[in-house]
Amino acid sequence: MKENQYKQALQSALRLALDFLDRLDEDPVDVSLSYEELKSLWQWELPTEGMKPEAVVEEVNLSARPGLKLNQSGRFFSWVIGGSHPSAVAVDWLTAVWDQNAGLYAGTPSSSIVEEIAGSWLKQLLHLPEKASFAFVTGCQMANFVCINVARNHLFRQVGWDFETHGFYGAPKMRVICGDAKHNTITRALRMLGFGSEAVVNIPTDEKGTISVDALRQEFVRDSTSPTMVLLQAGEIHTGAFDDFKSIIPIAHQHNAWVHIDGAFGLWANANPKYAHYLEGAEDADSWATDGHKWLNVPYDSGFAFTAHPSSHFQAMTNNADYLSYNEQARDQYNWNPELSRRARGFTTYATIKELGVRGIADLVDRCCVHASAIVEGIGALPNALILSHPIINQGLLRFVHPNTPEDELSNDIFTLAVIEAINKTGEALFQPSTFKGRKCMRVSVSGWRTSDDDVHRTIAAARLAIEKVGRQVNEKN
Template identity: 70%
Template sequence: MSTNPFDKPLEKAFSLGTEFLNDLDTQPVGARLSYEELKSLWSWDLPEKGMPAEEVIEELNESAIPGLNLNQSGRFFAWVIGGSHPSAIAADWLTSVWDQNAGLYACTPSSGIVEEIAGSWLKQLLKLPPQASFAFVTGCQMANFTCLNVARNYLFDQAGWDVEVEGFYGAPRIRIICGDHKHNTITRALRMLGFGRNVMVELPSDKDGKLHVDEVRKEFERDHVTPTMVILQAGEIHTGAFDDFKSIIPLAHAHNAWVHIDGAFGLWAAASPKYTHLLEGAEDADSWATDGHKWLNVPYDSGYAFIAHPAAHFKTFTSQAGYLKEDGKARDEYNWTPELSRRARGYTTFAVIKELGSTGIEDLVERCCRHATAIVEGAGQLPHVEILAYPIINQGILRFRNPSAGEDESKHDQFTEHVIAAINASGEAFFQPSTFKGKRCMRVSVSGWRTNEDDVRRTIAAIGEAICDVSRR
């Protein structure tokens, strides 16, 4: 009989984990309990005495399951959240077992090497310049932060201001040009970097949330002197729209601006020959941010930052301390990321790319886009459904119109909310309401590898049943 203290808890975790995954198709996709009910499941006092590790895992699972949204399900469409691939889950478990601090090569040589390999593969998949530097971070929020941090310091340097010596106070003003449909992670990243709302110039976008070159040109004609960041988007969060990279990036560079692309999920369109045209010209940007835990379907948390100017990237984050020994050959991750102590995030990315290969990732992207279109078009044939946006890639928008509301948009908003709630209550699929161009709507976000034709059929049927149910009330 084994006396290894890890055997029982790991066996229990494996058993419960595989049971969870095997039951996905038969369980409600959304969390089943209210906030109050969930709190009651976790209402324990601080324990004075411990308990066997395997019993802790059993208790943890029993309390957590009712409050989990099953984003691993093929019918989870609420946000752009992918369900992890088998190799990624297994690699993530091993990453925890190995328990490596990946901030420094000397701490974990293998972790450093695998990030070098995975980073190179990512640049090839995303059609980014081979000389670009990269960083594995927690998600696109910190990828945007990382890229814009480098951009800020680079622009200060170009303006003759050494921010590392002088700090931020008294520094030259930097202007931020972006579209009015930028993602909130951009606003948060800029705020963390010390930029206030008054330096942001939000330009109007078109009906799909796409920024066009004419608007950017007008702003540079108004002011062609102030150091500038231009922040573009690959994949608007509702429509999946792409900004006009081919025209905007050369214009911005002609005015010595730094161009950043927020491509949390849309950057993955580059992996498909069918959709790569949407990113024409994007390779000429100065930085790019995307997620691994969205369309690549690796476990949380996983994001990637890429910088076209490695020297500026290194200068922004490098630090020296007597106990941080570098050998001069290996890559130390803390020189490229905001973190020092950090999880070894390269293993899951490496595993998925090895499992799928570039052709498998291409198929994943195209399959998700195909299913998104099928759901939007199929639901669009149902009564009282308005299609606000057909998918450009894997995102679409639906709105549900109250048959007795006429032109009262507030009642259509309310009807939309009720239909979404009814779909979620059925357990067949899971969506979230949002607002696009002032209208409440339902986003259809397809980014999980499990979604198949049967999931599409079941989802459309669930939408139809929810509309009938709400209409009868």
């Protein structure tokens, strides 16, 4: 047998990967080196000569490790970033070894079949219509892109305009209605799809970031005829709040509007009956976007687009060519996706759902919500801490109040940022600052499967020390 040229490189990768994972409880969650220091760890000159694969693996590991944030840790609460489940990581390695081009069935039958199965499982888990079409994409950005693309062409067809043939030139005006707290990836998807800001009507949102139903109704009174898409949200990025699908979707449908739901993480509330009421009515939408790499804890890149209009989805995305072979029976992914050549994304999702089962996924959702509440309430009970938003699901907001000038919101902003920095510097936990409704705040985002009660206690203890430390520094300055 020919010598296996992968063996030593893969063995090195396994050893280094296990070392990384074994140290997750001890290593600092944040990166402590500066940009200049991190840059200096890499070779910048173009290599003239090659080197042995296992040596490359060792060197890449050495250069990269100090600049890695520990997303996989149970104390990573910065952005909605999950870890990855063991079976999914291992299957992701296999996916790389198999190196399949999952653009079409003929390229790799197994990659196509596994997406068919995983797509059907996802629809069941997320309570979406059985007949919904789907696409496995790189993330929720592209899931929003695919859904809005399908929506645009479908809506134009409804008013007799064939967008696939004529494009925007001479097309009737289309309106996009969304909340002013929409995710930035919606704005970018719209931009990529030819909608400038003038096409967008931003509806005001409440203190949780959800759309005012009355204002939306008024907008349809103002203009009841333009082809319209309504972009709603399941899981506002700061508060985790849900738009009122039950009220809004029937209003939009009365006006033949297309309703899309960006549920990057919030759609997963449907995987646990305890939280599913937040999504009441969402099953009547026309499209849904979500992520695998957030709450399901599938490795990157993994997002899912679904639509209730398979023929419109197919028509908007299909991209056949003479040299490709179209399969009548099986799923050709390029008919649903924005890419042709692509990674075989279905395997990791399939593996994760197999590893957890419906019960394990429900438990994951619940655990994250319970831990988010425990962190927000635990830190919120500390001196100089203020809860801005109790978690509805797995997102909450805290603010820190200046010990000497608590009435001055500007010094509270500065104090909040200083406390977040001090917590992150401990290496015990990682949080992200943000601004919500004009005030600086600390986002508490719990999406990782590893977070335990112990992680919650360690985090609250680190926050206590950080608040005390920043408080002392403030007093020393005065």
